[in-house]
Amino acid sequence: MSDILNGVDRQLLFDTVDAVKADSGVAAFKFKVKNRWVDGAENRSTVDDYYGAHEELRYTPAFELVNDEPPKLLGRDSTPNPVEYVLHGLAGCLTTSMVYHAAAQGIEITSVETRFEGDLDLRGFLGLNENVRNGFDEIRVVFDIQGNFEHEVKQDLIAIAQRFSPVLDIVSNGVPVTCRLADAHRNPEATAA
């Protein structure tokens, strides 16, 4: 008998937890993106593999994502821009964290709708004011959660999303990012791999 709640296979989720408890190395994941500049604000990412549960895993076919900027930011308006992709990742991660943990706890959710808004002062990016940061000053999130449960459960679900979401942790607490130049002699295999 299947045990699906909120679209999540609970048995598979509990099996994953057991596998990680037995071997913490199962939990070590690496996510990867390659990007190539096209022109102006346009650049394209390829997402074609990741590492997890002791395996190198391939997406077939690979995913392609495109960045652009709106005309006010000198782009061609063909796709979302980088900060909008970050909000999309944050939205998806908070929602999935809520839905998975609710499934584990036996809470059935009917719908989740969220709205995200981030304030960005362009003086940072333009280098016009050292007291203005480059990124968002603040991000505000509003959740609309529906299900056959009390108001308090909705508050609990938001708390669960905040407690477990990887992207919320990245965006609110920060991550060390190290940047370096590729080796002087370009290695086509390394670029293509």
Add this chain to the structure above:
Amino acid sequence: MSDILNGVDRQLLFDTVDAVKADSGVAAFKFKVKNRWVDGAENRSTVDDYYGAHEELRYTPAFELVNDEPPKLLGRDSTPNPVEYVLHGLAGCLTTSMVYHAAAQGIEITSVETRFEGDLDLRGFLGLNENVRNGFDEIRVVFDIQGNFEHEVKQDLIAIAQRFSPVLDIVSNGVPVTCRLADAHRNPEATAA
């Protein structure tokens, strides 16, 4: 005569700088995303407007972005996952920051290719170890930059990208994120707006 370098309209860029110098309110932007959960790990974002330069601006048509997870994370493998979208946003933003500022400084770039890798220990998300964070422990970025310039200029370009990128600031320094529940009586206009 047009003054395009690296695909960037330099006159428009300098005009933007002048406009912000004359009125810092021009620099105040708001970026927005709405998201709706579909099932399991699948949820969909709509990006249909933003605010900037004293105007509410609309993308026509609106952009739609979809989150999913790979099978190892109980998804259907149909799109990148939230943390991969964050890496894509980081890639795009570092590249665009480099390309725009290089254009302003008169540096012509031939190509930029980047690779991103982030380490994520699933024990955080699963709530199995309080000493393990939910998000990336570290993100490593490798730049391959080509152009008719010395090696030192490549290092300068990486420094410029790091100095001005909004998403690098968000991801490496963190942003306050406030989460709240929508008002009890759902307002269809607020959701649709």
